[in-house]
Amino acid sequence: MKSFWDTLPKPFFVLAPLADVTDPAYRALIAECGKPDVTYTEFVSADGLFHMREKKGIPDEENPLVRDLQYTEGERPILAQFFTSNPETMEYAARYALLHGFDGVDINMGCPDASIEKQGAGAAHIKNPEQACEIIAAAIRGTEGKIPVSVKTRLGYNKIEYQEWLPHLLDSGISALTIHMRTRKEMSKVKAHWELGKEIVSFCRDRNREVFIIGNGDIASVEEGRTLACEQGWDGLMLGRAIFGNPWVFTGRTSEELSISERLTSLLSLAQRFDALRPKKHYAILKKHFKAFVNGFDGAAELRARLMETNNLSELEACLNEFR
Ligand SMILES: Cc1cc2nc3c(=O)[nH]c(=O)nc-3n(C[C@H](O)[C@H](O)[C@H](O)COP(=O)(O)O)c2cc1C
Known part of the structure; x- marks a missing residue:
């Protein structure tokens, strides 16, 4: 499907989801200081959203998950990121995003946190590609094909296994794929594997030319991201920790210049x-x-x-x- 992804500059720059950091307060400030080309919310539990709204009947103004999904118009295009291993709640959350004006839905398939993996979500999807594809299909149903669905993941679980893992995602109907250039096992303890960037981009393109490919991991500045895009061919680069203390990072300013x-x-x-x-x-x-x-x-x-x-x-x- 054609969507906002097709209208972005190349390379484009994306604000990463960072739980309890890129909350609506910091996202709005970043949008004012120097807007990224695309913004993601921090991840929200699709199960939690469903249960709090539909089972417990908690009013939206008292619901912390609804709070985390607040955004300002200046943040567009903005994607709601969800995690779950339950297709029904993913469909529900994706429909919520559609009805609340989001420009897209992203699914977290890379989080190594034990509390998330215990639910079969986050990086646990890497071990269960069939279920991952069911979750993507559910998100596409929830969005009624009106807004794009994307995935953020890692290079593999215990080892680098992108040749086995990524094809499931690339064939699933997603519009964009963010690859955090580490395995689940590596957490954030080793340097991101940018030495594999070029081969991964060309692997993804050979499989599916339609999916936008976004690289992520340790990128300190827009300039560094441009160099990676130029050398390796990424469509977009995602910056996470580089925004700590520097809401101007997407203008190209470094922390030292503030x-x-x-x-x-x-x-x-x-x-x-x-x-x-x-x-x-x-x-x-x-x-x-x-x-x-x-x-x-x-x-x-x-x-x-x-x-x-x-x-x-x-x-x-x-x-x-x-x-x-
Ligand atoms: C405090 C913190 C919170 C994070 N929360 C999320 C999240 O909600 N969803 C997600 O997909 N990744 C999350 N991540 C991972 C980042 O989005 C990103 O993939 C990772 O930090 C590597 O990129 P960076 O080196 O540019 O920060 C989080 C990382 C940190 C440090």
Whole structure:
């Protein structure tokens, strides 16, 4: 199917899903500072969405999963990412995404977290390709073919086995495939296998020329991504941890180029947006960002230590105002 994927520049740049980091607060800030070509939500449990809305009847304004799926118009094109091993809840979640204006649905088939794999989801799909294809088919049913379905996965489970694993995905009717260039076993402990980039891109193209192929893993900047695309032929590159402390990363600016004032003003703006999320997120989650935003200048360590002692937005505002 033709979709927004066909309208993107080459190479295009994608904001990775990062649970409890690229929440609606940080996504909205990134969209304002320097929009990626495509945005993914952090992953959301399709089972959880179904049960909270349909079984428990929790109103959307009190549902943390619905909160995590909030977005602003400035983030388009935006994809909702889901995980599950249950085709019924995947179909439900995909329909939710369609009805709530998402531009696409992405399925997580790479998460190594034990709590996700225990459910047969995330990277566990790599061990069960038939089930993976059922989940993709369910997502396509849920979207009624009106918005594209994509998958984000890894090179294999215990070993590099992309020749066996990826064909299942490439033949399944998806529009785009993101490959995190590590195996499940490697977690994030080794360097991403970019030495395999060229052969993987050509393997995917030989199998299915229609699927957009996106590379992911350790890319520190847009410039680095452009070099990879140029040398290896990727359609797009996905950046994850590079956005820590740098909502301008998609403009090509590196963290080193940011002034102290830009760092602190954007942290404050993030904190204000975070505080406005409903239902509220625990303040401790925001603290993940402090180290990334508050470093590399005189007094950063002291300020960071003081920020870590804060318990809410007004304490954080007071702390930052005192410093400036
Ligand atoms: C804190 C954190 C949360 C993550 N959450 C998700 C997620 O919700 N869905 C997903 O597909 N991958 C998730 N990932 C994996 C990233 O999307 C990405 O594949 C990985 O970090 C490698 O890319 P990078 O080196 O550019 O960060 C997460 C990674 C981190 C560090």
